Amino acid sequence: MKFEVTILGSSSATPIYNRNPTAQLLNCNEKFYLIDCGEGTQQQLIRYGFKASKIDYIFISHLHGDHYFGLIGLLSSMHLNGRIKPIKIFAPAALMEIxxxxxxxxxxxxxxxxxxxxxxxxVPLQIFENNDLTVHTVILNHRIPCTGFRFTQKKRLRKLIVDKLEAEQIAVEYFPLLKRGVDLTLPDGRVLLNKDYTTDSDAPKSYGYCSDTLFDESYFASIQNCDTLYHEATFLHDMLDRANQTHHTTALQAAEVAKVNGAGKLLIGHFSSRYKTLQPLLDEALGVFEHTQLAIEGVTYTI
Structure with a gap:
């Protein structure tokens, strides 16, 4: 099952040349979830070949403009383009007033x-569930109320060993029961042990999204063992005082979060506009956590 995230925006506070404010598009089994919606998001969707009409769920972490200023335009364009199906928005209550x-x-x-x-x-809560995944909030420590999100796949049904089933002429009407793990006795007396005709499905994966936050152990329990963790890394560690003042994280701290919480890999983003090249931020994080990548706009990362 496809489970991947495309970076649409990776800049903090203000856009700069070739970097846009925060936005990401999560694809889970061809269902699309927009995570934050900074200025220019709909242009980025067009640029990278995604149809806004396919987005049915939008998650907004907090009400600083670089995380939602693109939303009015996106919703308006959906209206002008004739959308009639509902869209579901998960966000701080004040956004509906806006x-x-x-x-x-x-x-x-x-x-x-x-x-x-x-x-x-x-407090962290489950806020969404469908056949593919669940979404829980992650309570972050920012200057205003702010939540991250953890997207977790649901366990899939078992996989059929089709060649064996066909060779033994097992009728297809038994396949759904086998996929659910049931042992069967056929009318002709044959016993089908599930373990002989199916294999386990892949382990569910999870994507953790930490938008804007001070380095704070209070949210660690919500992001443990994510297969992929996105964490803001606004500054280099030589600007720790500025990071603390603005309730942001350094690249070094983001790597420490990933290491301590058992992340499979780390994506860092939300880069300050002061950094024209991002390699120093990556180098700083790699010194702590070797499975770190930059969140580069237009790149799709498999979770």
Whole structure:
């Protein structure tokens, strides 16, 4: 099953040449989940060949503009392009007030339903579930209420050994039971032990998203053992005082978070516009956690 994330924006606070404010697109089994929506997100979707019409779920971490200023434009374009199916938004409650005010004063009546789910930044909760995955909030430590998100695949059904089933002429109507792990006795008396005709499915994977936060052990329990962890790394560690002042993290600290919490690999992003080249941030993180990559815009990472 496809489980991957494409980086649409990796800059913090302000856009700079070739780097846009935060946005990511998660693809789980061809269902698309937009994570944050900084300015220019819909242009990035077009640039990298994604259709906004395929996005049914949007997750906004907090209400600093570099994480949601692109949302009004995206929702408006969906309206103008004839969308009628609902879209579900998970975000701080005040965002609905912002959206309503914008639509009110532009005299825009969105033609599709917006299903709004207010998030809270006090305790981690499961906020979403479908057949493919679950989503839990991660309570971060930023200057305003802020949540990260953990996307976890659901365990898939067992895999059929099709060649063996066909060779023994097992009727297809028994396949669903076998995929669910059931042992069967056929009308002709044959016993099918599930372990002989199926194999286990792949272990579910998880993607942790930590947008803006001070280095703080309070959120560690929510991100343990992620296969891929995205963590902001706004500054180099020589600017630790500035990171603490603004409730952000250094590249070194992001790597420490990944190492301590058993991440399979680490993506760092949300880079300050002061850094025209990103290699020093990567080098700093690699010194602590060797499985670190830069979150590069337009690149798709398999989780």
């Amino acid at each position: 959206l309503s005010l914008q639509f009110k004063h532009s005299e825009t009546v969105i033609r599709y339903p917006i299903e709004f789910v207010a998030t809270t930044a006090d």
